[in-house]
Amino acid sequence: MSAATIPVLVRGTWLAWRRDRVALAAFALLALLLLATAVFQFADARREAGHRAEHQAEADAAFEAQPDRHPHRMVHYGHYVFRTPAPLAVLDPGVDPYTGRSIFLEGHRRNTATFAQAREAGTLARFGSFSPAFVVQTLVPLVLILVGAGAVAGERTRGTALVMLAQGLAPGSLLLGKALALAGLAAVAVAPLALVGAVLVATGQEALGPVLLLVGGHGLYLLVWVGITVAVSALARTPASALAALLVCWALAVVLAPRIAAEVAASAVEVPPRSHQGIEVAQALRALGDSHDANDPNFASFRDRVLAQYGVTRVEDLPVNWRGLVAEQGEAEGAAVMNRFAAERQARERGQAAVLRAFAWASPLLAIRHLSMAAAGTDLAQHHRFVDAAEAHRFDLVQRLNRLHAEELTYADDAARSRDADAERRTRVSAAFWAAMPDFDFAVAPAAERVRAALPLAGVLGLWTLLAAVVLGAVRRRALLA
Amino acid sequence: MSTTLPGAMTTATAAAPVRPSFAADLAREARLLLRERGAVLVCAVLCALAATSVFLGLAEVGRQQADIERFRALDAEDRAAALAATTDWGDAAYAAFHATWDPPAPLAFAALGQRDVAPWMLRVRMLALEGQIHESDTGNPELALAGRFDLSFVAAFVLPLALVLLLHDLVAREREQGRLPLLVATAGDGRRLWIARIVVRVGALALALLIPFWVGAALAAVPAGTTALASGALLAAAVVWTLLLLPLVFRPWPATVIATAGVGLWVALALVVPLAGRLVTDALVLRVDGADVAFVQREAVNDAWDLPKAATMDAFVESHPEWADTAPVEQPFHWKWYYAFQQVGDETAGELSRAYRDAIAARDRVAGRVAWLSPTVAVQRALQRLAGTDVAATLRHDARIRAYHARLRAFWYPMLFDEPPFDRARLEALPEFDPAGG
Numbered sequence: 001m002s003a004a005t006i007p008v009l010v011r012g013t014w015l016a017w018r019r020d021r022v023a024l025a026a027f028a029l030l031a032l033l034l035l036a037t038a039v040f041q042f043a044d045a046r047r048e049a050g051h052r053a054e055h056q057a058e059a060d061a062a063f064e065a066q067p068d069r070h071p072h073r074m075v076h077y078g079h080y081v082f083r084t085p086a087p088l089a090v091l092d093p094g095v096d097p098y099t100g101r102s103i104f105l106e107g108h109r110r111n112t113a114t115f116a117q118a119r120e121a122g123t124l125a126r127f128g129s130f131s132p133a134f135v136v137q138t139l140v141p142l143v144l145i146l147v148g149a150g151a152v153a154g155e156r157t158r159g160t161a162l163v164m165l166a167q168g169l170a171p172g173s174l175l176l177g178k179a180l181a182l183a184g185l186a187a188v189a190v191a192p193l194a195l196v197g198a199v200l201v202a203t204g205q206e207a208l209g210p211v212l213l214l215v216g217g218h219g220l221y222l223l224v225w226v227g228i229t230v231a232v233s234a235l236a237r238t239p240a241s242a243l244a245a246l247l248v249c250w251a252l253a254v255v256l257a258p259r260i261a262a263e264v265a266a267s268a269v270e271v272p273p274r275s276h277q278g279i280e281v282a283q284a285l286r287a288l289g290d291s292h293d294a295n296d297p298n299f300a301s302f303r304d305r306v307l308a309q310y311g312v313t314r315v316e317d318l319p320v321n322w323r324g325l326v327a328e329q330g331e332a333e334g335a336a337v338m339n340r341f342a343a344e345r346q347a348r349e350r351g352q353a354a355v356l357r358a359f360a361w362a363s364p365l366l367a368i369r370h371l372s373m374a375a376a377g378t379d380l381a382q383h384h385r386f387v388d389a390a391e392a393h394r395f396d397l398v399q400r401l402n403r404l405h406a407e408e409l410t411y412a413d414d415a416a417r418s419r420d421a422d423a424e425r426r427t428r429v430s431a432a433f434w435a436a437m438p439d440f441d442f443a444v445a446p447a448a449e450r451v452r453a454a455l456p457l458a459g460v461l462g463l464w465t466l467l468a469a470v471v472l473g474a475v476r477r478r479a480l481l482a
Numbered sequence: 483m484s485t486t487l488p489g490a491m492t493t494a495t496a497a498a499p500v501r502p503s504f505a506a507d508l509a510r511e512a513r514l515l516l517r518e519r520g521a522v523l524v525c526a527v528l529c530a531l532a533a534t535s536v537f538l539g540l541a542e543v544g545r546q547q548a549d550i551e552r553f554r555a556l557d558a559e560d561r562a563a564a565l566a567a568t569t570d571w572g573d574a575a576y577a578a579f580h581a582t583w584d585p586p587a588p589l590a591f592a593a594l595g596q597r598d599v600a601p602w603m604l605r606v607r608m609l610a611l612e613g614q615i616h617e618s619d620t621g622n623p624e625l626a627l628a629g630r631f632d633l634s635f636v637a638a639f640v641l642p643l644a645l646v647l648l649l650h651d652l653v654a655r656e657r658e659q660g661r662l663p664l665l666v667a668t669a670g671d672g673r674r675l676w677i678a679r680i681v682v683r684v685g686a687l688a689l690a691l692l693i694p695f696w697v698g699a700a701l702a703a704v705p706a707g708t709t710a711l712a713s714g715a716l717l718a719a720a721v722v723w724t725l726l727l728l729p730l731v732f733r734p735w736p737a738t739v740i741a742t743a744g745v746g747l748w749v750a751l752a753l754v755v756p757l758a759g760r761l762v763t764d765a766l767v768l769r770v771d772g773a774d775v776a777f778v779q780r781e782a783v784n785d786a787w788d789l790p791k792a793a794t795m796d797a798f799v800e801s802h803p804e805w806a807d808t809a810p811v812e813q814p815f816h817w818k819w820y821y822a823f824q825q826v827g828d829e830t831a832g833e834l835s836r837a838y839r840d841a842i843a844a845r846d847r848v849a850g851r852v853a854w855l856s857p858t859v860a861v862q863r864a865l866q867r868l869a870g871t872d873v874a875a876t877l878r879h880d881a882r883i884r885a886y887h888a889r890l891r892a893f894w895y896p897m898l899f900d901e902p903p904f905d906r907a908r909l910e911a912l913p914e915f916d917p918a919g920g
Contacts, residue, residue, distance in 0.1 A: 022742045029746060033754065040761060055773050062781065067788065077784050080777065095623035098599065102773050104613070104780070114616045115772035118599040118626065119842075119876075124756045124763065124849050124859065139749060146742045240655075240737040244520065244647060247745065248527075251643055256531070259635065262628035263538050271622060273549050275581075275603040279556045282579070286564065349622045356624055380624045418814050 005169060009177030013151065014184065023147045027185075030143045033135050034192050041131045045090045048117075052082040052101060056440070064435045068428040070417070071404040072327060078106030079397060079440075083113075083386045086377040086444035087205040088214060091196055092133035094378025103387065105394035107331065107401075108285075110338040112274065113387060132193055133372050136218050137365055138254050140189040141225040144182055145246040148229040150239035151178040157238055171476040179230045179472065186222035193218055207447035213454045214375040220461045221368040227468025234475045257363035265355035271348040277341055284337045291330020294323045294415075302329050316411055323414045324406025331402060335395050342391070346384050353380045360460045367464065371457035377444035381453060385445055393440045400437060404429055507678035515682055521648055528644045529690035532636050536698035539591030539632045543702065546590075546602070550583045553603050557581035570904050571897035572817025579605040582886055582915045584879040587870040588704040589712060592695060593634035593862065595871025598626050604883065608894055610824040611887045612779035612831045615880065616772055633695055634865040637716050638858040639752055641691060642723045646744035648683050649727050651737035652676075658737065680724065688720040712868050719861040726751075726857070752858040759852030759859070767845050770838040779831035786823030791816075798822035801829055808899050818898045825891065839877060846873040885920030889913040 017023035059080035066077060082102045089096055100113025152175065155161040164174060197211035229246055236242030289298025294315070306325060307313060315322035353370075360367035373379035405414075408429045416423040444450070502510070515521050561578050568574040584602035601620045620626075629635065653676075656662040665675065692713055699709040730743045786794045791811040799806045802825075811819040828835075853860040866872035893913050896902075 022739050025746065026742065029749065033749075036754075036757070040757070044764075051771065055771070055777075059777070062777075069788070073784075073787060078780070080773070082773070095627050098623035098626040102776075104776065112617055114776065116599060119596070124760045124852060130753075130757045130760070139753070142745065142749065146745065150738060240651060240741070243738050243741050247643070247647065247741070251640065255639055255643070256631075258628040259631035260534075262625045263631050266622075266625055267541075273553065273603060274617075274620065275553055275601075275605060276549070276556060278605065279553075279560045279579075283560060283563065286567070349624075352622050353624050356628070380622065383623060421814070424814060 006173055006177045006180065009169075009174065010181045010184065013178060013181035017147060017181075026143045026146045030140060030189060033139055034132065034189065037130050037135045038132050038192055038196070041093070042090055045085060045093065048101075049085050052084060055080070055102065056082045056084075060439060063437070064431075066431060066434050068431050070424075070427045071324075071401040071408070071429055071433075072107070074434065075107035075327075075398050075401050078104055079394075080104055081390050081393060081440040081442070084442060084444075086382065087200050088197075088210065088376035088444075089378050090200075091131065091193055091214065092372045092376045092378055093131050094373035094376060095380060095383055096378050099383045099386075103390045105390060105397065107398050108291075108334055110335070110342060110391055110394070113383075113390075132196070133214075133218070133369075133376075136189055136193060137221065137368055137372070140186070140222060141254060142250055143189075144186060144222065144225050145229050145243070145250055147185060148178070148182045148226070149233055149236075149243035149246050151182065151230055152233040153236045153239045153242045154233075172473070175230055175234060175472055175476050178233070179226050182226045182229060183223060186219070186226055190215060190219050190222065209447045209451040210375040210377070210454070213451060213458060214372055217368055217371040217375065217454070217458055217461055220458070220465050221364055224364045224461070224464045224468045227465070227472050231468070231471045231475050234472075234478055253363040254365050257359060257365060258369070261356050261359035261362070261366055264359075265352040268355050269348055269351035271345060271352065274345075277345060281338055281341050284341075285334055288330065288333045288337065291327050291334070294326050296326070299326050299329065302326070318411065320406045321409045321411045321414055323411060324402055324404075324409065327405055328399060328402040331395070331398050335391075339391065342387070349380060349384070357457065360457055364461060364464045367457050367460045371454045371461065374454040374457065375450055377450050379453075382445060386442060389442050390440070393438075397437055404433055504674065504678065507674060508682055511678045511682040512686075514679075515686060521683070521686075524644050524647050525686045525690045528636070528640065528687055529694065531640055532633060532691045533694040533697075535631050535633045535636045536591065536694045538630075539594065540698055540701060542594060542630070542632075543586045543591045546586050546597070550585055550603060553583060554581050557605060565906070565909055570817070571894070571901070572820065574904075574909065575608040575817070575821065575894045575898065577607075578909075578912065579607045580886070580890065580912075580915060581605055582883045583917060584875075584882075585917050588702045589699070589708055589865075589869035590871050591698055591702050591869075592632060592712060593865035593869040593871050594630045594632045595634070595862075595866035595869060596873055596876050597871050598630060600876040600879075602879065606883060606887055606890075608821055608824065608890060610779055610783055610827040611884065612775055612828050612835055613783075615883060616776060633691075633698070633716075634862045637691060637719050637865070638862045641687065641719060642748050642752065642858070643745070644687055644690075645684065645720065645723050645727060646741060646748065648687060649680070649724070649731050650741040650744050652679065652683070652731050654731075654735065654737035654740055657734070680728070684720055684724045688717055691716055691720070708868055712865060715861055715864040715868070718864075719857055722857045722860075751856045755852060755856040756859055759849060759856075762852070763845050763848045766848055767841055770834065770841040772838055775831050775835045775838050778834055779827045782830035783823060783827035786826065791819055794819060794823045794826055797826045797829070801825075802895075805895065805899050818901075821891075821894065821898055839880065842873060843877060849873075882915075882917070882920030886913070886915045889920070 017027075059082075063077070063079050066074065080102055083096075083099075085093070085096060097117040100116050102115060103113050104111050152161070155164070155174070161174070165171070194215045197206070197215050200206035201208050201211050228249060232246050232249070233239075233242045236245060287298075289296040291299070302325075303315065303322075306318065306322075307315070310318055312318060318325075356366060357370050360370065370379065374381070409427050413423040413426045417427045418424075557579065558581075561580070564577040564579070565574055568577050582604050586597070586602075590597070598621060601617050604615070604617060606614050653662070656665055695713065695716065696709065699712070704712075726747060727744055730740050730747070733740060733743075735743075795808070795811060799808070808818065849859065850863065853863050863872060867874070890913060893911070897908070
C-alpha cells in the first residue's frame, strides 16, 4: 500500500505548505529573488557583452586605420583585445567580474588584464556575484530548510505521524513522500536555469552537454539539501531544533566553507605576488639583450648563424633586413621567457583551484560552484585560456610585423632612418598590411573540454546525493518515534 | 527567584515591592545562559570563527608586509642593474622602474577590504602613467570570488545569524512550554526580565566577537582610539541587528516562524539590499569605461610620432611653462620630446581618467547611502574605513602614485631638457616613493 500512498502524501504536504504562512513567504521570497537575479544578470551580461564587442570593434578599426609607417611603430602601437563573455555567463558569471576585461597587446611585454568590474563595484556585492546560479546555490537551500525543517518533526509533534503509522504507512514511505514534496519545490527553483539553458541551446549559442551538466548539477545539489533537510527533520525532537540544526549546517556549508577553503588554498599553495614576478621577468629579459639594438652582443651567435645560413660575411649583404631579424629573434626569446613565468604562475593558481575543488568533499556548495563555473566556462581555467590566447595573438601579430620589418625594408634605409628623412620615408610600409592582420578570435572552450572538466565534480555531487539518500534510509526508523 | 534575604523583604514591602537589582538580574540570566547547551555552543562557535578570522587576517597582513619588504629589495636591486647599463639621461629614465606600495594599516587584519581586488604594489616609470596605473589582475580570481574570511565578514554575515539562533525562541520557548505567565508574574516587571535576558545574550555574542578582536588588535599594535572605534562598530552591528530582530521575537508566533522571519530579514538586509543598491548605482552613476582611458592615452601618445614636433612641445610647454625656453626639436628623435609626448598623452586622457576615478568615488558614495539600509554593508564599510582598506583608501593610494610620478618627472626634466653631461652619481638623488605622501 505504501507505494500508492506516496503521491497522496506529496500532494498533502504541498497543500499544507500552501496554507502555511511561513512556506508561502519563503516561496514568495524565492520567486522574487530568482526573478530579480535573472533579470539583473541578463541585463548586466547583455550590457557587458555589448560594451566589449563595441570596444573590440573600435580597437580593430583604430588598428586598421593607421597610416603607412615603420612596422616596428605598429609593434609599439599595439592592439587591445576584449574577452567575450561565455554564453552561460548569463547564469553563472563565475570569476569574470574579478578578472580584467581587456588586455593591451604590445611588443616585448606580456601585459595583464586590466579593469576588473570588482574594482569598480566597490563594497556592494562582494558576497559572490548576484546571479541565478548564486541564488540556487546559496539561497534556495535556505528556503528548502525553512520550508522543510518541520516536514517530519511537525507531523510527529502534532501526533499525525502516529496516525499514519497506525494506518500502516511505512516510515520509509513517509520520508520519501516528504523528500519528493520538497524536491518538487527544488524543481521549481531549477526551472529558470533550465529555461535559459534551453533558449541558449535552441538558439545555437551553447551546446547541450554543458547546459545539461550545469542544470542537472544544480538539480543534484538541491537534492542533497532535500535529503539533509528531511533527515534532520526526522532526527530532531521538535521542528524548532530541526530548524536550528539545519541553519547551522547551511551556515557552515554555504557561508563559511567557501571562505575557509579559499584561506586554506591560499596558505597551501603560494603564488608569488605579480609585482615580484614582474621584476624577475624584467631581469631575465635584460639578460637576453636589447632587440632594438642590432649590435647587441647577445645576438652575436644568432648573427653568425644567419650569416652562415645565407653564405655572406656582413649583415649589410643579407637579402633581408638584419634589424628585422634581430627584432624577430628577440621577440621569440623574450616571449619564451615570459611564457615560462606565466606558465609557472598559472600552475600555482591551478594548484590553489585544485585545493578549492577538493573542498567539494567537505561542502556540496563547492562541488556545485566549481561544476557550474567549469561547465559555463567562467572559471580560472577559462581566464587562463583567455590570457594565453591573447598572448598567442600578440606574439603572432608582433612576429608578422617583424617579418614585414625584415622583408619589406632595406637594412641601409632602416639604419639611416633617424638621420635621413628620405630613408625614413622609405621605411614606411603600406597601411594595407594592417588590415590584413588576423583578428582576435576568442570563444569559450569547446563543450567537450568543459564537460570533461565538470564531470569529476558531477561525480562528487552524485556521491553527495547518494550519501544523503543513505542517511535518509538509515534514519527512517527514527521518523515515527514520538 | 529572589536573591534578597527574607528579613530584608519584610522591612521593604512596607514602602515598595522590592526586586533584585538589575545587576543581579544580569547575573541570574548569565547563569541561566551558561546552563543552556545550545546557546553556549552558538557563542563558542562565533568566538572560534572570530578567533580564526583574526588569526587569518594577521597572517595575511604579515604576508603582505613581507611581500612589500621583498618587493622593495627586488626593486632597488633591479633598478641598480638597469641603470648600470644606461649611458644617457633619456635611456636611464626609460630603464628605471620605481616601486610604489600601500602598506596595510595595523587594523587591516580585521577588514582586508579592497586589497584583494585593488593592487597595492606597482612599479611605475617615466612613461605615460595612464598606461601603467590600471593593473587589476592582483591574484587568483577564484580566491577573490570566495572572498576573505576576515573579522568584518564574521561581523557582517555570521553575527546576525548567530543572533537569530540565540534570540528567536527567547519568548516563544517559554510560551510553548507554558512558563510564560509564571515567568512574567514572578519577575514582577516583565520588561526588565526581558531586557536583562537580551542584554546577557547579545552581550555574550558581542564579547565572543570582541575578545578575539582585542587580542588581534593588541598583537597588531592598533592605536587605542582606532580599537575603540572599531569595537564600537562591532557593538553597533550587534545592537542594530538585535533591535531589528526584537519585534519578531516578541510576536506571538511559534519559534520556527520567528527563526524563518529572522533569516528572511538577514537575506533581505545582507544580500538583497546590497544587490538593489548595485542596481541603483548602475542607474544613477554614469559608468566611465576604464578601457576608454587607456585607449585615449594610447592614441595620443601614438599620434605624437606622426605630428610635427612643435605640436607636442607647444602642448607640453602650455602645462609646463618653466620649459618654455627649451630649444625646438629638429631631429626625428629627441628624448625630451619623447617624454613630453608621454606627458601630453596623460594630459589628453586626464579628464577621462579623472571622470573614471570620480565615477568610482560616486559609486562608493551611493554604497555609503545603501549602508543606511543594510547593517551588513554598514559594518563592513565602517571597519574598512577605519582599517584604510575601503574604496576611498584605494583612491588615495592612486593619488599618491600620481603625486610620486610628478616628483619623478620633476627630477628627470632638468636632465632631459638642460642635457647636462651624463653623471651616474646624480641618480643617487632619484626620489623614492613615500607611502604617506606619494
